[in-house]
Amino acid sequence: MGLVINNGRVIDPSSELDKRCNLYIDELSGRFVGVGRKPTGFKASQTIDADGLVVCPGLVDLRAHLGLPHTTNKAGFENETLAAVAGGVTTLCLPPDTHPVIDNAAMALMVQEHAQALGRCRIHPLGALTVNLDGEQITEFATLAQAGCVGLSNAHRTIKNTLVLRRAFQYAHTFGLTVFINPQDPWLRGNGVMHEGETSTRLGLPAIPDAAETVDVARILSLIETTGARVHFSQLSSARSVDMISDARLDGLPVTADVAIHHLHLIDQDINLLNTHCHVLPPLRDQRDREGLRKGLSQGTLGAICSDHQPVGSDAKLTPFASSAPGISSLEHLLPLVLKLVEEGVIDLHTALSRLTIEPAQMLGIEDGRISTGTLADLCLFDMDAEWTLDPSGMVSGGQNTPFSGWPLRGRVTRTVISGESVFQL
Amino acid sequence: MTDTDIQFDKSGTLRHFLTVEGLPRDILISILDSAETFLGLGQREIKKVPLLQGKTVVNLFFEPSTRTRTTFEIAAKRLSADVITLETSRMSTTKGETILDTLNTLEAMHTDMFVIRDSFSGAAHLISTHVPAHVSIINAGDGRHAHPTQAMLDAFTIRRHKGDFSNLRVAIIGDILHSRVARSQIHALNILGVPEIRVIAPQTLLPNQIKRLGVHPYYDIEKGLDGVDVIIVLRLQLERMEGQLIPSDREYFRFYGLTPERLSGARPDALIMHPGPINRGLEIASSVADGEQSVILEQVTNGIAVRMAIMATLMGRQSPSPREAD
Numbered sequence: 001m002g003l004v005i006n007n008g009r010v011i012d013p014s015s016e017l018d019k020r021c022n023l024y025i026d027e028l029s030g031r032f033v034g035v036g037r038k039p040t041g042f043k044a045s046q047t048i049d050a051d052g053l054v055v056c057p058g059l060v061d062l063r064a065h066l067g068l069p070h071t072t073n074k075a076g077f078e079n080e081t082l083a084a085v086a087g088g089v090t091t092l093c094l095p096p097d098t099h100p101v102i103d104n105a106a107m108a109l110m111v112q113e114h115a116q117a118l119g120r121c122r123i124h125p126l127g128a129l130t131v132n133l134d135g136e137q138i139t140e141f142a143t144l145a146q147a148g149c150v151g152l153s154n155a156h157r158t159i160k161n162t163l164v165l166r167r168a169f170q171y172a173h174t175f176g177l178t179v180f181i182n183p184q185d186p187w188l189r190g191n192g193v194m195h196e197g198e199t200s201t202r203l204g205l206p207a208i209p210d211a212a213e214t215v216d217v218a219r220i221l222s223l224i225e226t227t228g229a230r231v232h233f234s235q236l237s238s239a240r241s242v243d244m245i246s247d248a249r250l251d252g253l254p255v256t257a258d259v260a261i262h263h264l265h266l267i268d269q270d271i272n273l274l275n276t277h278c279h280v281l282p283p284l285r286d287q288r289d290r291e292g293l294r295k296g297l298s299q300g301t302l303g304a305i306c307s308d309h310q311p312v313g314s315d316a317k318l319t320p321f322a323s324s325a326p327g328i329s330s331l332e333h334l335l336p337l338v339l340k341l342v343e344e345g346v347i348d349l350h351t352a353l354s355r356l357t358i359e360p361a362q363m364l365g366i367e368d369g370r371i372s373t374g375t376l377a378d379l380c381l382f383d384m385d386a387e388w389t390l391d392p393s394g395m396v397s398g399g400q401n402t403p404f405s406g407w408p409l410r411g412r413v414t415r416t417v418i419s420g421e422s423v424f425q426l
Numbered sequence: 427m428t429d430t431d432i433q434f435d436k437s438g439t440l441r442h443f444l445t446v447e448g449l450p451r452d453i454l455i456s457i458l459d460s461a462e463t464f465l466g467l468g469q470r471e472i473k474k475v476p477l478l479q480g481k482t483v484v485n486l487f488f489e490p491s492t493r494t495r496t497t498f499e500i501a502a503k504r505l506s507a508d509v510i511t512l513e514t515s516r517m518s519t520t521k522g523e524t525i526l527d528t529l530n531t532l533e534a535m536h537t538d539m540f541v542i543r544d545s546f547s548g549a550a551h552l553i554s555t556h557v558p559a560h561v562s563i564i565n566a567g568d569g570r571h572a573h574p575t576q577a578m579l580d581a582f583t584i585r586r587h588k589g590d591f592s593n594l595r596v597a598i599i600g601d602i603l604h605s606r607v608a609r610s611q612i613h614a615l616n617i618l619g620v621p622e623i624r625v626i627a628p629q630t631l632l633p634n635q636i637k638r639l640g641v642h643p644y645y646d647i648e649k650g651l652d653g654v655d656v657i658i659v660l661r662l663q664l665e666r667m668e669g670q671l672i673p674s675d676r677e678y679f680r681f682y683g684l685t686p687e688r689l690s691g692a693r694p695d696a697l698i699m700h701p702g703p704i705n706r707g708l709e710i711a712s713s714v715a716d717g718e719q720s721v722i723l724e725q726v727t728n729g730i731a732v733r734m735a736i737m738a739t740l741m742g743r744q745s746p747s748p749r750e751a752d
Binding site: 196197198200201202203204205206207209274315318319320321323 | 432525547549551568569633635636638
């Protein structure tokens with residue numbers, strides 16, 4: 001029993017493949033059996049015509065919240081995994097700040113079972129670095145890893161005690177586990193809700209200085225130097241932290257980093273008092289920061305672009321800016337917003353797809369994100385030239401919170417395949 | 427839609443008064459002129475004019491206030507409106523009702539105007555986008571963002587004493603960081619053509635990029651007061667202090683308090699203003715607050731006339747006709 005995907009423009013950044021060819025998939029194992037060349041004895045029971053479409057590995061998203069706001073219930077998973085596959089995302093990484101927190105093997109297993117039962121995208125959890133994310137007692141890293149956690153993180157709850165953080169790094173290094181960090185000094189963040197600059201001064205909103213991020217990046221880099229821990233910096237917002245991480249990489253430190261798609265498009269000036277959809281954490285920073293992030297993306301310091309998907313109910317956004325819930329529902333628009341960067345000349349198409357597939361997969365240490373014989377047949381098929389306008393009422397996600405409403409977009413996912421099975425079709 | 431555009435209705439007439447920022451100069455001038463006509467009203471035996479007769483005004487204060495709330499209430503009553511004042515510390519909100527639910531409830535009672543104060547920046551803006559077309563909103567202070575009627579009454583007071591704005595140096599002293607009053611004053615004075623606005627405070631009380639609002643920051647109060655025509659002293663909002671912004675009240679007064687000695691560096695006819703309430707001996711010495719140059723109490727009186735002018739403007743009547751005013 002086989003599935004053949006005909007005549008698509010197949011782009012696989014991991015093998016630098018870009019050609020019009022057929023893909024052959026064994027439906028039983030859900031894996032590729034031929035790329036461009038039909039294996040002997042292959043019998044197609046199903047054919048998908050991909051003429052005029054780009055066929056790339058299913059997208060791998062380093063951070064997506066699936067609850068409304070932080071629940072692990074099936075209802076949240078149900079909608080949000082649909083949103084994921086509607087956006088071409090076949091694998092996503094779930095941060096541990098769910099309710100309850102993923103700080104034990106049972107929770108880690110439960111979220112994966114939920115995802116499996118739904119049969120849509122693959123979900124890889126991050127385990128909490130500390131019990132209940134309280135920053136005091138480290139969790140059972142090795143047990144969490146055995147239960148499927150692809151790394152450890154304290155999400156947005158910064159570990160204030162540097163000794164605890166150092167020990168967490170040492171212990172993670174012992175088992176070869178990656179620590180995912182959202183750098184943020186909790187005191188400098190305070191009750192801030194937006195970037196400290198001219199706009200925050202004008203609007204009278206409590207502000208978060210750029211140093212809230214860079215101070216913590218510096219602290220963590222120092223700890224990496226002495227522990228050897230592998231650290232991934234999640235969702236950077238500041239140009240200066242990109243420079244610091246770039247230098248650390250040149251010095252040979254085992255660090256990687258990603259950026260959320262909205263930080264590549266929006267800046268603090270896009271905020272007005274009514275636009276609570278621009279309320280995100282870390283905050284949108286200024287023009288110079290956006291340029292720095294874009295440069296970091298093209299140079300590879302930022303090796304992945306994530307959605308940082310966070311669906312929020314409309315009530316939580318229909319309130320004064322400082323009291324609104326942060327977050328953007330972004331899984332469904334990740335690809336077209338990345339293609340917009342290609343259109344604007346920030347990165348080329350191959351780099352863009354690499355930052356969405358093989359590179360984030362490598363950061364998670366998983367085999368997804370590539371098209372080659374023997375690997376999982378997870379695919380995203382999209383029409384590069386389809387032009388459309390983002391209308392939140394048409395979203396699949398339980399949260400219609402997006403600052404990109406009304407944006408003209410180019411490129412649209414038409415089909416998503418997981419293990420050889422179509423899980424989404426436009 | 428920008429924050430300032432929402433203040434106008436479809437025909438381009440001012441409908442809400444949410445912020446001074448971005449308003450054209452002629453609107454500010456016409457409010458000041460209109461306030462002049464209302465000012466005499468307070469001296470008369472019959473203090474009322476029927477401009478808002480039959481209209482319902484609700485003062486909705488989600489944050490405590492005495493003088494702003496009271497002067498709004500008096501202003502509305504002198505315009506013959508029916509007035510209801512609700513001062514709640516978000517009581518309904520804690521019961522799970524959102525700010526919009528509360529407003530919708532009151533809206534269902536056919537209110538024509540809401541005067542709103544809230545501790546969150548943007549609260550009045552948010553509400554203004556959710557009320558029917560005939561309803562006007564006045565911002566009586568939102569978070570650290572704006573307090574536009576205060577700025578207008580301050581401008582009014584300055585104009586009454588100084589004639590016009592074109593040759594003035596104005597200094598604002600104190601907690602600029604948390605001050606919606608300062609933000610609105612800066613916008614108003616800039617729009618009205620004040621050539622030099624200074625802000626005086628330690629760096630901890632000055633917001634980032636304050637220069638971009640068109641002011642000159644000073645850390646040194648003596649230098650900052652040199653040759654100024656108007657001194658606006660802000661209340662040190664101890665209730666809003668977070669973190670270590672100043673080491674102590676004592677040191678603040680020693681280095682930033684307005685004393686007679688410091689006042690002597692300003693122009694001899696410099697006005698002393700303060701939005702109130704005053705912390706005597708903290709940001710201003712009693713002898714200065716009560717001295718000859720102080721117009722602090724006059725600001726309160728002027729506040730009524732200016733708020734009447736703003737309410738009348740929004741309700742579609744620029745000012746009383748000569749017959750009504752006499």
